[in-house]
Amino acid sequence: MSDRPSRQAKKPFLYVVVCASGIADDVGTLISAAQGRQWDVGVVATPQGLKFIDAQAVASQTGFPIRSAWRSPGDPRPLPPADAIVVAPATFNTINKWAAGISDTLALGILCEAYGFGIPTAALPYLNSAQAAHPAYRQSLDRLREMGVLIGSHEPHPPKADGVADSFRWEEALELIAPHLSGRP
Structure with a gap:
């Protein structure tokens, strides 16, 4: 008999994909909210997103290393399955690549596979109105919605606007996925 708890006894595991955005350094808000709802959390950052967060603080908060690159064959998996x-903040670049099925980073690879695995996924877009005006953005949101991705309600902000980070509701992501977890928090 094993002393290790069964998977059912463990807390559910949430991946937080962080993209390159000026508000990414506040991702601890989402991590704390998820932990308060009894989630274990692991962070996967885009390569550029990694530059926008305090990686040491985030790893300390979650208890797991931040992932941003593929592991080598044979290396252990640093995070349990999600x-x-x-995805918060979800940038213009990540939204469009994800919807197009482009898997050129670990974060995008995980997001593209999540659809095939049926993993509940939510995205909180954070971009400016000039980017949002591009036709590819609306088409990408439509494609992601067709795939079952839950899209947050944050409205694009004016280019170069200050103070818009205060209105970003990190916890909305947890509210979006909660109904899709069949008995999970």
Whole structure:
């Protein structure tokens, strides 16, 4: 008999995908909210997103290393499998690449596979109105919605606007995925 708890006894595991955005350094808000709802959390950052966060502080908060690059064959998996995924902040670049099926980073690879695995996934877009005006953005949101991705309600902000980070509701991601978790928090 094993002393290790069964997977059912463990907390559900949330991947938080962090993209390159000026508000990314506040991702601890989402991590704390998820932990308060009894989630274990691991962070996967885009290569550029990694530059926008305090990696040491985030790893300390989650208890897991931040992932941003593929592991080598034979290396252990540093994170358990995801029960749900949140992309926050979701940038113009990541939204468009994800919808197009481009898997050129670990973060995008995980997001593209999540669809095939049926993992509940939510995205909180954070971009400016000039980017949002591009036709590819609306088409990408439509494609992601068709794939079952839950899209947050944050409205694009004016280019070069200050103070818009205060209105970003990190917790909305947890509210979006909660109904899709069949008995999970």
